[in-house]
Amino acid sequence: MLDFENIAGTIYELSIKYGLKILLAIVTLIIGLWIIKALMGAIRRNMEKRNVDATLRTFLSSLLTMLLKIMLVISVISMVGVEMTSFVAILAAAGLAVGMALSGTLQNFAGGVMIVLFKPFKVGDVIDAQGYVGVVKDIQIFNTVLKTPDNKTIIIPNGGLSTGSLTNFSTESTRRVDFTFGIGYGDDIDKAKSVILSVINTDSRIFKDPEPFIAVSELGDSSVNLVVRVWAEASDYWGIFFDTTEKMKKAFDKEGISIPFPQRDVHIYNEK
Incomplete structure (x- = not known):
C-alpha cells in the first residue's frame, strides 16, 4: 500500500525547499530577458x-545577445540549486557530440566572422550569391538576410557565403550597361549606329566619358547584331536599361530600321 501521507509530506518538503528557488529563478529569467x-x-x-x-x-x-542569454540561463540554473561543477561537466561531455552535430552551425559562425573581418559585402549592398540576387538587410552570426527585388526575404548561411563565389554590384559606384540590338541584313549599318547614338545622347544619365561603344558583334541567322556599351552610375543601371530598350524600338520604327525575328516556313504536301 502506498503511504499517501508520506508522499504528501515529501512533496510539501520539496515544495518548501525548491519552490521558492524555482519561483525566484523564473522571476530572474523574465527580468533578465527584459x-x-x-x-x-x-x-x-x-x-x-x-x-x-x-x-x-x-x-x-x-x-x-546570444552570449548574455547563455550567461542568464547558467545563472538561473545555479539559483535552482544545480551544482555548477556537475552542470559544466555534463555540458563539456555533451559538447563534443553537440559540436559534431552542429558542425555546419560552427562553420556558419566562422563564416560570419570572416565576412565581418574581410567585408566582401556590407549591409545595403546588392549581391548575387548562392543563386539569389538581393539587397543585404542584415548580417547575423549564423546567417545573412537578403531582400529580393520582388520583396522576398532570403536567409543564406554564412558558411557558404564566406567560401563560395559571389558578385557584389555595389562595390563600384559606376556600372557598364550592355545592349544587343539586331537589325535586318538589308538595313544600313551606319544609319542604325547613328540612330542608336542619337538615342543614347538624349539620356543625361549616360556618361560621355567613357564614350559609348557601338559595333557589329555578330552576323546572326536572321539579323546583324550590334552591341552597345555605355557607362552610368550604378544606381541608374536598371532605369537606363529599360528606358533605352524602349526608346530604341521606337527610334528604329520611326527610321524604318527593321528588327528581325525568327520565322518558320511551313510547307504542306498533299499525298495522292
Whole structure:
C-alpha cells in the first residue's frame, strides 16, 4: 500500500525547499530577458550614434545577445540549486557530440566572422550569391538576410557565403550597361549606329566619358547584331536599361530600321 501521507509530506518538503528557488529563478529569467532587450537596444543606439559600420553593428548585436542569454540561463540554473561543477561537466561531455552535430552551425559562425573581418559585402549592398540576387538587410552570426527585388526575404548561411563565389554590384559606384540590338541584313549599318547614338545622347544619365561603344558583334541567322556599351552610375543601371530598350524600338520604327525575328516556313504536301 502506498503511504499517501508520506508522499504528501515529501512533496510539501520539496515544495518548501525548491519552490521558492524555482519561483525566484523564473522571476530572474523574465527580468533578465527584459534587461537584455533594453541593454541591447541602448547598445545599438549608441553604435548608431558613433557611426559604427552597419555590418559590424548587426553582427555584434546578435553575438552579444546570444552570449548574455547563455550567461542568464547558467545563472538561473545555479539559483535552482544545480551544482555548477556537475552542470559544466555534463555540458563539456555533451559538447563534443553537440559540436559534431552542429558542425555546419560552427562553420556558419566562422563564416560570419570572416565576412565581418574581410567585408566582401556590407549591409545595403546588392549581391548575387548562392543563386539569389538581393539587397543585404542584415548580417547575423549564423546567417545573412537578403531582400529580393520582388520583396522576398532570403536567409543564406554564412558558411557558404564566406567560401563560395559571389558578385557584389555595389562595390563600384559606376556600372557598364550592355545592349544587343539586331537589325535586318538589308538595313544600313551606319544609319542604325547613328540612330542608336542619337538615342543614347538624349539620356543625361549616360556618361560621355567613357564614350559609348557601338559595333557589329555578330552576323546572326536572321539579323546583324550590334552591341552597345555605355557607362552610368550604378544606381541608374536598371532605369537606363529599360528606358533605352524602349526608346530604341521606337527610334528604329520611326527610321524604318527593321528588327528581325525568327520565322518558320511551313510547307504542306498533299499525298495522292
